[in-house]
Amino acid sequence: MTEEINxxxxxxxxxxxxxxxxxxxxxxxxxxxxxxxxxxxxVFVDYYGSQTPLSQVANINxxxxxxxTVTPWxxxxxxxxxxxxxxxxxxLNPMNNGDNIIINxxxxxxxxxxxxxKQAKSEADDAKIGIRNARKDANNDIKKEEKNGTSxxxxxxxxxxxxKLTDAFVKKIDDILAVKEAEIMKV
Numbered sequence: 057m058t059e060e061i062n063x064x065x066x067x068x069x070x071x072x073x074x075x076x077x078x079x080x081x082x083x084x085x086x087x088x089x090x091x092x093x094x095x096x097x098x099v100f101v102d103y104y105g106s107q108t109p110l111s112q113v114a115n116i117n118x119x120x121x122x123x124x125t126v127t128p129w130x131x132x133x134x135x136x137x138x139x140x141x142x143x144x145x146x147x148l149n150p151m152n153n154g155d156n157i158i159i160n161x162x163x164x165x166x167x168x169x170x171x172x173x174k175q176a177k178s179e180a181d182d183a184k185i186g187i188r189n190a191r192k193d194a195n196n197d198i199k200k201e202e203k204n205g206t207s208x209x210x211x212x213x214x215x216x217x218x219x220k221l222t223d224a225f226v227k228k229i230d231d232i233l234a235v236k237e238a239e240i241m242k243v
Contacts, residue, residue, distance in 0.1 A: 060201050061214045068194035068218055072225040075186035079229060082179050083236050086172050091118040091161045095148075096126070101133065101140040110137065126150070126157040164240075172240045180233040184226055191222040 084094045093116040100107040101114075110116065114128040114137055128137055134152050141150045141159070150157045164172070195215055202211040 058201070058206055058210065061198065061206065061210065064194050064197045064201070065214060065217055065221070068190045069221055071190035071193075072187050072221060075183050075190065076225060076228055076232070078186075079179055079183040079232060083176060083232065086176050086179070086236070086240070090121040091124045091159075093118055093124065095146065095161075096124065096141065096144075098146070099140050099144045102136050103133070110140065113137065122161050122163075124148075124159040124161065126159070128156070131155075169240055173237050176233060176236045176240060180229050183229050187222055187225045187229070191218055194218045 084092075085097060093111075096110050096116055099110040101110055102108075103113050110126070113130070113133055114126045117125045117127070119125060126137055126141075128134055134154075134157065138150045138152050138157055141148060141157070148159050148161070150159050195218060198211050198214045198218070201214075202208060
């Protein structure tokens with residue numbers, strides 16, 4: 057294989073790995089009924105005039121499966137943090153006890169579990185589209201190499217390697233989705 061073709065295949069693999077990493081990160085935000093500090097990952101607090109991630113102004117803990125506690129590093133941040141959690145529209149109801157914010161995570165209903173499973177499937181479908189786009193880009197680059205004089209056999213082999221990569225990453229996405237759906241549907 058020529059250096060250019062190996063570079064194209066490596067680039068496609070890296071793109072596919074990034075797509076899977078993004079999927080895993082976005083699935084963390086889909087809660088499966090048990091409390092997790094990542095649930096508040098999308099919350100930004102007005103910290104002296106700038107929007108700052110909650111994790112940078114407070115300590116977030118999950119003392120048990122149904123509770124989150126948010127302990128701000130500065131006492132005067134209690135109200136802004138409470139407000140930010142409500143504005144984030146996560147369906148959570150923060151309670152301020154003067155020292156920290158306690159959030160009770162409600163149990164998921166069957167209907168809500170199905171909605172979350174649909175949301176997870178949608179994220180997985182988006183990831184598969186990303187994988188297929190990486191394959192398409194790689195195959196287009198391989199065709200350009202063929203026009204530039206690389207042998208037809210070498211290009212066919214490269215396209216087969218890209219297809220094998222695509223199949224492997226699509227299977228990986230299906231496996232990740234199956235685990236997440238099982239986690240969501242488990243009562």
